[in-house]
Amino acid sequence: MEAVEGKIRKQGMAELKTPCYIIDEGRLKKNLEILSQLEKETGCKVLLAQKAFSCFYEYPLIGSYISGTTASGLYEARLGREEMNKENHVFSPAYREEDIEELVGLCDHMIFNSFSQLEKYKEQCRGVSVGLRINPECSTQEGHAIYDPCAFGSRLGIRAEQFPEILPEQVEGLHFHTLCEQDADALAVTLTAVEEKFGRWLPGLKWLNFGGGHHITREGYDLELLKSCIRRMQEAYGLEIYLEPGEAVALNAGYLATTVLDVVENGITTLILDVSAACHMPDVLEMPYRPPLRDAGLPEEKPWTYRLSSNTCLAGDIIGDYSFDRELRPGDRLYFEDMAIYSMVKNNTFNGIPLPSIAVMDEQGECRILRRFGYQDFKERLA
Ligand SMILES: Cc1ncc(COP(=O)(O)O)c(C=O)c1O
Numbered sequence: 001m002e003a004v005e006g007k008i009r010k011q012g013m014a015e016l017k018t019p020c021y022i023i024d025e026g027r028l029k030k031n032l033e034i035l036s037q038l039e040k041e042t043g044c045k046v047l048l049a050q051k052a053f054s055c056f057y058e059y060p061l062i063g064s065y066i067s068g069t070t071a072s073g074l075y076e077a078r079l080g081r082e083e084m085n086k087e088n089h090v091f092s093p094a095y096r097e098e099d100i101e102e103l104v105g106l107c108d109h110m111i112f113n114s115f116s117q118l119e120k121y122k123e124q125c126r127g128v129s130v131g132l133r134i135n136p137e138c139s140t141q142e143g144h145a146i147y148d149p150c151a152f153g154s155r156l157g158i159r160a161e162q163f164p165e166i167l168p169e170q171v172e173g174l175h176f177h178t179l180c181e182q183d184a185d186a187l188a189v190t191l192t193a194v195e196e197k198f199g200r201w202l203p204g205l206k207w208l209n210f211g212g213g214h215h216i217t218r219e220g221y222d223l224e225l226l227k228s229c230i231r232r233m234q235e236a237y238g239l240e241i242y243l244e245p246g247e248a249v250a251l252n253a254g255y256l257a258t259t260v261l262d263v264v265e266n267g268i269t270t271l272i273l274d275v276s277a278a279c280h281m282p283d284v285l286e287m288p289y290r291p292p293l294r295d296a297g298l299p300e301e302k303p304w305t306y307r308l309s310s311n312t313c314l315a316g317d318i319i320g321d322y323s324f325d326r327e328l329r330p331g332d333r334l335y336f337e338d339m340a341i342y343s344m345v346k347n348n349t350f351n352g353i354p355l356p357s358i359a360v361m362d363e364q365g366e367c368r369i370l371r372r373f374g375y376q377d378f379k380e381r382l383a
Pocket residue numbers: 049051052091177179180181211212213214244245246247248
């Protein structure tokens with residue numbers, strides 16, 4: 001924290017040194033209100049998928065709206081327990097022997113990806129609610145093959161044909177995660193597949209976890225259909241319903257502030273920024289997608305078009321092409337939007353590029369630095 005005369009210094013967004021991620025608490029609260037209302041109206045439980053957003057400074061706030069956290073392994077499970085301390089679940093494609101005891105102490109639900117993993121650890125998991133991840137083999141999206149756990153040969157989830165007549169007595173619930181940035185219509189289709197393939201096992205269970213990928217807080221999302229999907233499974237089978245969105249919790253609730261370092265002209269006019277797609281927003285290259293940028297338009301939409309790129313060695317470290325109302329020069333600041341999710345949790349120091357600081361902006365627009373990173377953070381991950 002930046003302390004000035006004993007107080008934490010507050011700054012306007014424009015005063016923050018770049019690069020810097022800025023969490024927008026007002027936006028975060030708006031998302032959380034929607035999720036908490038969903039819990040209240042339907043009786044479902046919503047968990048933060050920490051893989052998308054692990055800014056634990058905000059966990060007390062998030063925990064005041066929703067039921068808890070879910071984790072991808074030991075470290076996230078520990079963070080959820082330490083910083084939110086509400087219901088805490090974990091799913092991993094396979095667990096390591098040395099992690100199990102600690103995980104059982106940290107988690108309320110342990111979800112297994114195979115019968116062999118369940119068999120291996122079942123005695124150690126006596127104190128927690130045990131579930132299985134299923135693969136309903138129902139792909140509802142074409143855009144992002146890398147995010148489709150239902151694709152042929154997927155390692156994620158057990159197929160119905162592998163299920164025994166009677167489930168091991170310890171199994172209390174099923175979990176599926178098949179969606180990616182989708183609306184409730186895709187969930188409705190998926191539930192039909194879940195019922196068709198796994199319906200005979202549902203009546204004996206306590207809970208069903210709908211996974212993540214529900215873009216619940218996106219404008220225009222069909223909340224009524226989501227509610228009816230939840231009620232459909234509650235009423236038909238008496239199940240407790242869990243949802244574990246990551247994106248929806250912090251959607252559009254963060255920025256990445258950057259400064260133009262140079263302008264180079266080589267047939268295309270490129271702005272070299274102090275942020276990198278490869279280092280600070282890897283989903284831009286992995287997904288790929290073009291992140292929204294404040295006050296900018298599509299190429300040629302406004303008078304000045306530029307390619308936005310980075311100060312790394314990677315030729316393809318290109319964020320996208322954008323247009324502006326005015327000419328841009330070194331020293332100008334830009335703000336990428338929707339940068340709370342899958343950004344801080346995925347960043348790296350490739351090329352020794354500094355990690356952006358993390359700041360929070362309150363509802364009055366005042367910012368505080370939560371954390372700065374420096375050379376030691378780069379060096380300490382290496383040996
Ligand atoms: C098992 C599981 N649950 C929840 C999520 C969160 O998904 P999203 O951030 O798209 O809501 C993911 C994302 O990969 C996941 O794999």
